[in-house]
Amino acid sequence: MITGTPKPIEEILEMVEPYDNIIVAGCFGCVTVCRVGGDKEVQVLSSTLRLAREAAGKKIEIREVCLERQCDPEYLEPMRPYIEDYQAVLSIACGAGIQFMAEKFTKTPLLPGINTGFLGVTERQGEWTERCQGCGDCVLHLTGGICPVTRCAKSIFHGPCGGSVQGICEVDKEVKCGWQLIIDRLVSLEQMENYGKLKPYKGWDTSRDGGPRRIIREDMV
Amino acid sequence: MKAGSNLERVLEAGHFAVTAECGPPRGADADKVLKKAELVKGNVDACNVTDNQTSVVRMSSVAGCMLVQQSGTEPLLQMVVRDRNRIALQSDLLGASALGVRNLLCLSGDHQKFGDDPQAKNVFDIDSIQLIHMVKTMRDEGVFPSGDKLDGAPKFYIGCAINPFADPFEIRVPRFKLKIEAGADFVQTQCIYNMDKFKRFMEDARKEGLHERTKILAGVTPLKSAGMAKFMNRMVAGIEIPEEFIKRIADEPKEKQAAKGIEMCIEQIQEIKEMEGIAGVHVMAIEWEEKLNEIIGGAGLLPRPMVEQ
Numbered sequence: 001m002i003t004g005t006p007k008p009i010e011e012i013l014e015m016v017e018p019y020d021n022i023i024v025a026g027c028f029g030c031v032t033v034c035r036v037g038g039d040k041e042v043q044v045l046s047s048t049l050r051l052a053r054e055a056a057g058k059k060i061e062i063r064e065v066c067l068e069r070q071c072d073p074e075y076l077e078p079m080r081p082y083i084e085d086y087q088a089v090l091s092i093a094c095g096a097g098i099q100f101m102a103e104k105f106t107k108t109p110l111l112p113g114i115n116t117g118f119l120g121v122t123e124r125q126g127e128w129t130e131r132c133q134g135c136g137d138c139v140l141h142l143t144g145g146i147c148p149v150t151r152c153a154k155s156i157f158h159g160p161c162g163g164s165v166q167g168i169c170e171v172d173k174e175v176k177c178g179w180q181l182i183i184d185r186l187v188s189l190e191q192m193e194n195y196g197k198l199k200p201y202k203g204w205d206t207s208r209d210g211g212p213r214r215i216i217r218e219d220m221v
Numbered sequence: 222m223k224a225g226s227n228l229e230r231v232l233e234a235g236h237f238a239v240t241a242e243c244g245p246p247r248g249a250d251a252d253k254v255l256k257k258a259e260l261v262k263g264n265v266d267a268c269n270v271t272d273n274q275t276s277v278v279r280m281s282s283v284a285g286c287m288l289v290q291q292s293g294t295e296p297l298l299q300m301v302v303r304d305r306n307r308i309a310l311q312s313d314l315l316g317a318s319a320l321g322v323r324n325l326l327c328l329s330g331d332h333q334k335f336g337d338d339p340q341a342k343n344v345f346d347i348d349s350i351q352l353i354h355m356v357k358t359m360r361d362e363g364v365f366p367s368g369d370k371l372d373g374a375p376k377f378y379i380g381c382a383i384n385p386f387a388d389p390f391e392i393r394v395p396r397f398k399l400k401i402e403a404g405a406d407f408v409q410t411q412c413i414y415n416m417d418k419f420k421r422f423m424e425d426a427r428k429e430g431l432h433e434r435t436k437i438l439a440g441v442t443p444l445k446s447a448g449m450a451k452f453m454n455r456m457v458a459g460i461e462i463p464e465e466f467i468k469r470i471a472d473e474p475k476e477k478q479a480a481k482g483i484e485m486c487i488e489q490i491q492e493i494k495e496m497e498g499i500a501g502v503h504v505m506a507i508e509w510e511e512k513l514n515e516i517i518g519g520a521g522l523l524p525r526p527m528v529e530q
Contacts, residue, residue: 153332154303156348158399160392161329162384162411162459170458171334183392196395198354198403201307201347201366 001030002094003117003128004037012045012090013052015111019087020059023079024049024113025101026066027093034128036114037092039066045092045113070097076104083108136206136213142194144185149202151178157199223360223406224378226323227295228267230528231501232407232436237494238501239522240297240409240438241513242269243289245280254285258292260510264517265294266525267324269409269503272299276336283313286322297380298322301330306346307355311365314356318375325377326409327352350403353381357404379404384411385422387459394425401435408435409503412442414462416492423498432498439493442505443486443516446478447471483516490520 016022024046031037046062053060063086068075070093083089083105091098092113102110118130133150140147149155153163153171159179163170167180186192204210222229231238241261246253261268270285279285286296298317305313314325329349333341347355355366356379363374381400385393400408413419419439426432444450450467453460466485473481490502502522506513517523 153334154329154343154345154348156329156345158348158350158396160387160389161349162382162387163332164388165458166388171332177388180389183389192395195392196399198350198399201351201355204346 001033001120001122002096003034003120004031004094004114005117006036006041006045006092006114007112009048009052012111012113013049016049016053016060016088016090021061021085021087022111023063023065023083023086023089025070025079025089025091025093027068027070027091027097028066029069029071029093029097031093031097031114032066034122037094039064041092042066045090067093070094071100073100073104076101079105133207135202135204136210137203139199142199143182144189144191144194146178146182146185148178148182151176151181153178157202224323224376225530226267226378227528228297228324229378229406230530231266231526234526234528236526236528237522238436238438239265239517239525240267240269240501240503241265241510241517242271242503242505243285243510244271244274244508245282245285247277247279249280251288254280254288255292257510258289258294260513261289262292262294263525264513264523265504266501267295267297269297269299269326272301272328272330273304273336274299275331276303276333276338276341278337283317283320283322286317287320290321295324296322297324297326298377299326299328300352301328302345302347302349302352303330303333303343306344307366310347310352310355311359314359314375314377315371315373318377319373323376323378324380325356326380326382327356327405328382349381350399353379353400353403353405361404378406380407380409381405382411383408384459385413385419386411386415386461390418390422393422394429394431397426397431398429401431405435407438407500409438410440411459412440412505413489413493414460414466416489418461420496423496427498432500436500437498438501438503439496439499440503440505441486441489441493442507443509443512444470444478444482445509446475446482447473449482483512483519486516487519490516490522494520 024042026037026039026042042064046064088109090111090113095116098110098112119132120128120130123129135149152159153169160177164177167177169175169177243257268289270282272282273279282299286298289296327349333343359375363371383397447470450462454462470478470481493499
């Protein structure tokens with residue numbers, strides 16, 4: 001899923017400062033699962049803003065909504081009849097959702113209420129870790145199902161570097177060395193022959209470096 | 222000859238080679254490099270010039286190489302893939318070769334987290350092993366990685382670094398082998414203190430015949446004090462200083478610890494010299510270049526041989 005973290009309330013209050021009439025918009029997709037942008041978070045954030053603004057003597061009116069997804073046009077359309085009644089939308093969806101809404105409703109300022117994180121998994125309640133950078137050219141079959149691009153701090157293809165100590169990456173005591181994980185897994189799968197091969201330079205053109213990406217499925221268009 | 226550098230000639234002639242390193246200054250003062258180079262001169266076959274080591278910003282290694290070369294020592298250019306994508310790497314390689322640099326050490330580079338600018342974006346477009354492959358392709362085939370023909374191929378004696386002590390230990394030899402397969406002509410190791418572990422590493426390397434496919438220069442760093450030893454042991458990833466090694470220095474009174482450190486470094490070089498498959502020594506006297514002559518001379522490695530082109 002796409003993960004995220006709430007922006008500090010001070011930052012949000014500063015963003016909404018010019019407005020007294022806004023929508024706070026959540027999303028029932030990934031951000032609900034990682035509990036940063038669902039309907040509950042919409043309610044809590046809206047209440048917090050109302051209280052803070054009331055205390056500051058500058059009341060704010062907030063309409064609370066939570067869309068099925070902010071990244072699909074059909075779920076955004078129902079907002080069209082009323083969106084211009086509000087001065088701004090504070091969205092707590094991921095960066096994709098926020099931007100898509102901004103594109104569809106060009107007259108309304110969009111404010112991000114969360115910092116979008118990464119494509120990750122739930123380790124346990126309250127802890128998420130990154131697994132994929134969406135580089136567009138998956139090599140997991142060669143690396144024991146563990147991604148060198150994401151799990152290695154240097155994204156190297158022939159690791160580990162000298163900074164791996166007892167399975168821990170030098171950048172952070174909490175971070176496991178991705179290459180140690182890969183090697184352990186290749187050993188247990190009896191696939192160490194994959195390690196000994198020189199890998200071609202990665203084509204980053206399928207990654208973000210090729211510019212904003214697009215997928216067209218002719219069978220579906 | 223692959224590049225015809227002095228270092229290559231010395232090694233190919235079968236001499237026990239000596240290299241050292243100069244860290245460029247944290248500023249634009251050329252005299253700082255020239256002063257260090259003066260201390261290195263005559264003691265080595267080539268001198269490494271480091272490339273923003275530990276991600277701390279310094280004068281560029283290509284510029285540092287030029288200054289070292291000016292002062293009469295053959296430079297060895299260190300190049301990390303942390304800060305340059307493949308376009309910049311190729312371009313800097315061509316430039317360095319055009320300016321007469323003939324030795325190259327291909328490195329990943331310490332993570333930027335440890336330096337001045339932990340918020341910097343890192344590059345790692347290709348990794349250090351792929352850099353070796355890239356340089357070899359350019360040198361031997363006269364083409365860019367893209368396949369286009371070069372207007373003059375760069376000439377480098379290609380080196381890499383290995384850390385025989387990094388984890389997981391069992392991968393160190395296979396990874397070393399990968400570097401040789403990518404095209405490494407020589408290798409400089411991380412500084413060695415745990416001689417037993419290094420011997421085990423060398424045994425494994427010899428079993429694979431790696432010492433016959435590349436020239437291995439063992440790295441040593443003289444310790445200035447017991448404090449330095451403890452600090453390195455604790456803070457530098459992949460450096461292991463055995464307790465008994467530290468104890469020998471710590472047992473000395475403070476004012477004699479530096480002399481002990483030098484004595485132990487000389488002992489180490491003498492032990493390394495006798496090891497099968499070791500072609501030279503890389504003396505990393507960190508900010509202690511003035512002791513190079515004493516160490517290298519003390520190990521019986523002076524004067525340095527002159528090998529005709």
